[in-house]
Amino acid sequence: MAFRSGDALNPLLKRLQAVSQLNEVEINAIAALPFTIREVKAGWEVVREGDRPSQSCLVVDGVSCRFKILGDGGRQIVSVHIRGDMPDLQSLFLEQMDHNLATMTPSMIVLIQHRSLHTLMEQHPRIAGILWRESLVDGSIFREWLGNIGRRPAATRIAHLICELFVRYRAMDANDGMMIPFAFTQTELGDAQGLSTVHVNRVLKELKKHKLISISKKVLKIENWAELQKAGDFDQSYLHLRHPVAELT
Amino acid sequence: MAFRSGDALNPLLKRLQAVSQLNEVEINAIAALPFTIREVKAGWEVVREGDRPSQSCLVVDGVSCRFKILGDGGRQIVSVHIRGDMPDLQSLFLEQMDHNLATMTPSMIVLIQHRSLHTLMEQHPRIAGILWRESLVDGSIFREWLGNIGRRPAATRIAHLICELFVRYRAMDANDGMMIPFAFTQTELGDAQGLSTVHVNRVLKELKKHKLISISKKVLKIENWAELQKAGDFDQSYLHLRHPVAELT
DNA sequence: CGCCGGTTTGAAGAATTTCAAAGGGAGTGG
DNA sequence: CCACTCCCTTTGAAATTCTTCAAACCGGCG
Numbered sequence: 371m372a373f374r375s376g377d378a379l380n381p382l383l384k385r386l387q388a389v390s391q392l393n394e395v396e397i398n399a400i401a402a403l404p405f406t407i408r409e410v411k412a413g414w415e416v417v418r419e420g421d422r423p424s425q426s427c428l429v430v431d432g433v434s435c436r437f438k439i440l441g442d443g444g445r446q447i448v449s450v451h452i453r454g455d456m457p458d459l460q461s462l463f464l465e466q467m468d469h470n471l472a473t474m475t476p477s478m479i480v481l482i483q484h485r486s487l488h489t490l491m492e493q494h495p496r497i498a499g500i501l502w503r504e505s506l507v508d509g510s511i512f513r514e515w516l517g518n519i520g521r522r523p524a525a526t527r528i529a530h531l532i533c534e535l536f537v538r539y540r541a542m543d544a545n546d547g548m549m550i551p552f553a554f555t556q557t558e559l560g561d562a563q564g565l566s567t568v569h570v571n572r573v574l575k576e577l578k579k580h581k582l583i584s585i586s587k588k589v590l591k592i593e594n595w596a597e598l599q600k601a602g603d604f605d606q607s608y609l610h611l612r613h614p615v616a617e618l619t
Numbered sequence: 620m621a622f623r624s625g626d627a628l629n630p631l632l633k634r635l636q637a638v639s640q641l642n643e644v645e646i647n648a649i650a651a652l653p654f655t656i657r658e659v660k661a662g663w664e665v666v667r668e669g670d671r672p673s674q675s676c677l678v679v680d681g682v683s684c685r686f687k688i689l690g691d692g693g694r695q696i697v698s699v700h701i702r703g704d705m706p707d708l709q710s711l712f713l714e715q716m717d718h719n720l721a722t723m724t725p726s727m728i729v730l731i732q733h734r735s736l737h738t739l740m741e742q743h744p745r746i747a748g749i750l751w752r753e754s755l756v757d758g759s760i761f762r763e764w765l766g767n768i769g770r771r772p773a774a775t776r777i778a779h780l781i782c783e784l785f786v787r788y789r790a791m792d793a794n795d796g797m798m799i800p801f802a803f804t805q806t807e808l809g810d811a812q813g814l815s816t817v818h819v820n821r822v823l824k825e826l827k828k829h830k831l832i833s834i835s836k837k838v839l840k841i842e843n844w845a846e847l848q849k850a851g852d853f854d855q856s857y858l859h860l861r862h863p864v865a866e867l868t
Numbered sequence: 869c870g871c872c873g874g875t876t877t878g879a880a881g882a883a884t885t886t887c888a889a890a891g892g893g894a895g896t897g898g
Numbered sequence: 899c900c901a902c903t904c905c906c907t908t909t910g911a912a913a914t915t916c917t918t919c920a921a922a923c924c925g926g927c928g
Contacts, residue, residue, distance in 0.1 A: 438766045441852035446766040460759070463752040468759050468857040495744065502751050503712040509754065510709070510717050512761035517687045517695040519769045520813030524884075555906065564769030566885050571908060603690035608717040773916075804874060815917050820876060869928105876923070884915080891908070898901085 378407045378480050381542070382428050385454035388541060389612050390500045399494055405482045416458070416471040416479065423461045425481045429453050432477025433553060437561065438469045447562035449511065450474075450535065454542050459505045462487060475553045507610050514608045519564045522603060525573045527563040529602030532583060536592060537606045540615045552590035577601070627656045627729050630791070631677050634703035637790060638861050639749045648743055654731045665707070665720040665728065672710045674730045678702050681726025682802060686810065687718045696811035698760065699723075699784065703791050708754045711736060724802045756859050763857045768813045771852060774822045776812040778851030781832060785841060786855045789864045801839035826850070 379401055386392060386400070407430070416434065417423050429451050436457055437447040448469060451457040457471055462484055473479070491498035511534070518527050532552075539550045554562075556570040563570070577583050582598045584591045592598055599605075606614055628650055635641060635649070656679070665683065666672050678700050685706055686696040697718060700706040706720055711733055722728070740747035760783070767776050781801075788799045803811075805819040812819075826832050831847045833840045841847055848854075855863055 436762070438762065440766055440770050442771075444770040446769045448762045448765045460755045463748060464755050464759065464859050466856065466859070468859070469762055492744065495741065495747075498744075498747065498751075499712060502747075502754070505751070505758065506709040506713050506754060509758040509761060510713065512758060512765060513685070513687065513697045513718055515765055516697045516761065516768065517689055519765065520695045521689050521693040522691075556908095557906080567906090568886080568908085569884055572884095575908085607715065610713050610715070610717070805876095806874080816874090817876085817918080818916055821916095824876085871928085872926095874924085874926105877921085878919105880917105880919085882915105882917070884913105886913070887911090889909085892906085894903105894905095896901100896903080898899100 378405065378430055378478075379403065379428070381430050381454040382456070382480075384542065386500055386504075389503070390496075392497075392500075396494050396497055399490055400497065403482055403486050403490060405480045405486075408479050408481065410473055410477055410479055412473055412475050412477075414473045414477070414479075416473070417461070417467050418470050419467050421467045422465050423458065423467065424485075425483045426456055426458050426461055426487060427471070428480040428482065429455045429457065430478040430480050432473055432475045432479075433551065434471060434473045434477060434479075435558075435562070436469050436471050445561045446564070447558065448515070449508070450531075450562065452535075452538060452542065456501075456504065459501060459508070474558065475551075510608050510610060524563070524565050524569055525576060526601065526603050527565070528559060528570065528573050529577060529582065529598055530604050531559070531563060531602075532577075532590065532592070533599055533602045533604035533606075534609070536595075537609060537611075537615045541609070541611050541613075544615075548592040548595065549589050550592075551588065552585060553588040627654065627679055627727070628652065628677070630679050630703040631705070631729075633791065635749055635753075638752070639745075641746075641749075645743050645746055648739055649746065652731055652735050652739060654729045654735075657728050657730065659722055659726055659728055661722055661724050661726075663722045663726070663728075665722070666710070666716050667719050668716050670716045671714050672707065672716065673734075674732045675705055675707050675710055675736060676720070677729040677731065678704045678706065679727040679729050681722055681724045681728075682800065683720060683722045683726060683728075684807075684811070685718050685720050694810045695813070696807065697764070698757070699780075699811065701784075701787060701791065705750075705753065708750060708757070723807065724800075759857050759859060773812070773814050773818055774825060775850065775852050776814070777808065777819065777822050778826060778831065778847055779853050780808070780812060780851075781826075781839065781841070782848055782851045782853035782855075783858070785844075786858060786860075786864045790858070790860050790862075793864075797841040797844065798838050799841075800837065801834060802837040 383397060383400060416427055431453055434451045434457055435447045436449045437445055439445055518530050536550050539546060557567045560567050560570045581593050582601060584593055632646060632649060665676055680702055683700045683706055684696045685698045686694055688694055710716065767779050785799050788795060806816045809816050809819045830842050831850060833842055
């Protein structure tokens with residue numbers, strides 16, 4: 371594989387440094403974390419509801435999501451994760467999983483023992499604070515999604531989700547122009563935003579018709595960022611980036 | 620007032636002890652936190668979106684909620700808080716508020732400087748972990764609400780919310796029988812669950828008709844816990860209580 | 869008593885879901 | 899290399915849930 375195991379923690383370091391000042395010692399401590407890396411297919415279940423994991427994961431490449439299965443068999447995707455995200459940090463302190471975590475695309479996933487992370491945080495309390503902060507941003511995104519799903523019409527929801535993904539990709543890597551990876555099926559988008567597949571299809575058609583976005587080969591291009599933000603009632607401040615993504619043309 | 624300032628932190632201690640073993644030293648450290656207490660009316664805005672608070676609050680009595688105002692003027696309540704809750708712990712690490720926090724009933728609110736909390740956590744790392752855990756449970760509730768609002772029909776949502784409140788009150792105080800304080804207006808319930816006031820009204824009527832609940836003088840009585848849970852597709856495990864509320868008749 | 873915020877009701881309208889079926893497109897096996 | 903299959907997308911039409919609008923009602927309180 372093109373991927374060198376020694377690079378595996380880079381996305382994490384990059385993420386944390388984008389958000390906080392890490393000193394030499396802390397960087398080395400993180401880089402020295404023991405981990406295992408797995409290259410997995412789309413649909414791989416990292417952890418399931420009810421599990422009691424002893425490790426947390428880091429998304430190195432690909433897209434993962436957390437989701438719940440409800441009583442009537444319906445599925446709600448509660449979050450979407452890209453490289454640099456640690457989607458199950460909560461399992462460090464909440465013994466039992468209250469949701470599932472799975473990959474949505476072929477992915478590179480790093481697994482780190484809770485024990486190692488606890489030790490790291492004991493020896494470097496500032497890192498504990500930084501990871502805590504990460505988990506709080508996670509919570510902030512949930513709140514935004516609640517507003518999205520609870521109170522916004524379908525087109526606004528989808529536009530909002532696209533805006534969020536764009537800004538989050540940008541924050542990790544500013545060199546991707548107006549394109550982002552976009553491998554979601556329409557059913558998955560519906561599961562994320564509380565909509566039926568059919569309706570997602572119609573909404574996407576509208577967004578394309580109005581030249582806000584275009585999609586081709588699992589890549590989404592933002593054709594009109596200003597209008598897309600407006601359509602999505604989007605304001606990036608809930609992402610709590612230290613360096614907000616600049617306004618773009 | 621019947622309330623002695625020296626008791627003000629009791630709900631917090633009670634909450635944390637329900638969830639973790641605190642030793643003598645830690646209890647004393649928490650009890651020694653400097654704070655101010657405020658007796659406020661319903662509708663008092665603790666913090667607003669955009670604020671950069673230097674203190675966090677503890678609900679000692681009454682009900683508060685966090686909410687967002689969306690672009691079209693709509694409002695989404697993202698969480699509801701009862702005694703023992705610290706609704707804006709996130710402001711310890713996220714500088715800027717991404718939502719509002721206000722009381723829904725006359726309340727007793729304790730304010731604690733971030734500085735004091737940070738010092739407490741430095742000196743007692745275990746307490747940091749315990750508070751972190753609290754903020755993770757907060758996140759877990761958001762996830763459950765996402766499933767609720769995104770994928771469940773209106774009646775299920777309302778029933779689910781009632782179940783949640785019941786269990787959370789119980790976890791704080793097991794001596795309230797099948798009654799819980801219930802001072803929400805129907806508009807507020809709608810704002811919490813993404814429904815119109817009219818529809819909330821109709822759903823409540825149904826729940827009463829089927830003898831699942833009754834409401835009188837801002838007190839809700841659960842008439843049939845088993846059926847209400849079923850109607851609400853409710854499973855308390857997402858609340859991550861160390862001692863789940865027992866099954867009740 | 870009369871006001872006020874909240875509740876309740878009816879009826880019409882809109883957004884979204886469901887059902888059903890046809891239309892790609894990419895990979896697999898023959 | 900073609901045919902087949904599977905999964906996803908797209909479309910149409912009917913059904914449903916929920917919202918909106920508008921007005922009446924109700925209960926507590928000044």
